[in-house]
Amino acid sequence: MVHTTMEGSLFEPTLYIVKGMCILDNDGNRVLAKYYDKNVLPTTKEQKAFEKNLFNKTHRANAEIIMLEGLTCVYKSNLNLFFYVMGSSHENELILQSVLNALYESVSILLRRNVDWRTLIDNLDAVMLAFDEICDGGVILDSDPMSIVGRAALRTEDVPLGEQTVAQVLQSAKEQLKWSLLK
Template identity: 25%
Template sequence: MIPPLLPKIDAILVLDHEGNRLAGKYYGEFLSKPSGDQTVEALRLQFEQALQQKIAGISARPDAAEVVTVQGRTAVFTGGNGPDVKVVHVGSPSESELVLAYLCEGMHSALAQLMGGSTDRSMVLDNLELVFLLIDEHCDGGLILEVDGRKLASAVLLRDEDASASDDMGHMSHQPGLPPGVAPGDMTLTQAFRQARDQFFVGMTSRDGM
């Protein structure tokens, strides 16, 4: 049983300005079973299209989420200025709009920090791995784990660093300073940060004669 005050999320979505899903997860029984001739993915796309019709042309400040009702569900979203993506949290009609807005704003804050202050479509697509890690750190099975943007961003970067360290163990031959299999012009923002950090420590070690 879920405590009555513990918020439960049906879906978290990151959509571009046309309503296309760039990343997201559905939880529990919400749109998780085929209906008639429609597959689960078709049902979800239908829901996202209905959502887009409601939020198209509406921009919401990162600290002031907007609220709409779609197919009997409450959806709150932030973002949507120009090429910026929208972060959407979907909950049941019984969930507090203020609580859902608070959760959505927290994730948007973390996303902006991970993307270096930019949440445009191209930046998100270049760093989808971080976006999915963010969703997992924010929510597990529909239950919210963390809301603070700084804590979320830190947790995501730590997990990404651990995963990269494991990958590096299996790729001993690659260009110094670059992640395995990545050309200099193909690095994501986080990979660039990691390269700069590694080069800094190498320089410090050489200077100290260690």
């Protein structure tokens, strides 16, 4: 897909579609966030200011998309959480929406349909893994909630890294590398 600007110049196609994903509480505070482009909102202070502004513009709105500070933002709310996916201003909203749906549905399945702040905090490790299964460095890896949850659940059943020996960590890394090469 080649994007054009109003002036007609072309943007180079890229796999780096997602600029960031975040989940905010019903006060606009960050619960979980990942930003993938260091040129866009490079510091935590700038990210949190952007998130506050984003929340203020969207928490009462009925829309599902907003252009803010040069970013296309799609969002969804549920009870006391707000889910956001951000892309560049020229990005396809439908692609961003599919990432948002994957994020929301994956979290919903992981939390057994009880998507609220307390349950999310209690299962933050699994939700963080879902973030990583959906997107890596801005590249969309998967948008199927069932496969995302399957991989995130497998990874959360592992022995915590702090409780593993060096040999176990190396063996686990070897196994992951082997399986990724066999795909």
